[in-house]
Amino acid sequence: MVDVTTGPRPLISIVIPVYNEEAILRAAVVDLIDRLGTLPWSYELIIAENGSTDRTVEAAAELAARFPQLVCRHTDEPNYGKALREGIQHARGDIVICDEIDLCDTDFYERAVALLRDDSADFVVGSKVMEGATDQRPFFRRLGTIVINGILRATLGFKGTDTHGLKAFARELTQPIAAACLVDRDLFASELVIRAERAGLRVQEIPVRILEKRPPTIGLARRVPSVLKNLVRLFIAIRIKG
Secondary structure: OOOOOOOOOEEEEEEEEEOOOHHHHHHHHHHHHHHHHHOOOOOEEEEEOOOOOOOHHHHHHHHHHHHOEEOOOOOOOHHHHHHHHHHHHOOOOOEEOOOOOOOOHHHHHHHHHHHHHOOOOOOOEEEOOOOOOOOOOOHHHHHHHHHHHHHHHHHHHHOOOOOOEEEEHHHHHHHHHHHHHOOOOOHHHHHHHHHHOOOOEEEEEOOEEOOOOOOOOOOOHHHHHHHHHHHHHHHHHHHHOO
16 A cells, blocks of 8 residues: 655644445545645545455555545554554654544544644543534444443543544654553553543543444444453553553
């Protein structure tokens, strides 16, 4: 896959992990790039493909050939957390935004970047459950978010309301934290936010509106055993290994 890392350093790096997203990848990327064209930032868009079995790899390569600001990265296994971590580690922008291909929420980008650039925060989390947020996902997915974040607060001292999904942060402060994370897959994002809190970064939540463009590529029932296993690993990583 194409990996463009030359040229002037952009202000913003946008990292989007993708898995089996052939159906929506082209339209979502073109729409996002169109909307980013109205914003006054230089940017790179990192598509972090991981283990797709459809034509996502080929579609991403075609997009990279068309758009010079698009960078494609690839890992062989379907592993959201690993793909997200690698995208963060290879980001070159002063600010890194983590998004989902079925969201591409430029309203969050604008609000988060404003907070980071005026030094009001080091790390911004888009919360799906705080006051002012709108989460239009199916009931059991909303319930899963509430349960998992409740467990994180009870067991690991997490202070916020959400960890998974939209995030933006100062690259220099956060890349070492991402490198130190021990858990991958679904709970890498949770470990990243909790470690950012514990490292003393100024973490601020802002409400977001969630309206997904398609059902999740991995069903909730298939994810539950992995999430439970990684919750145990996360407890060990934070409470025991530190």
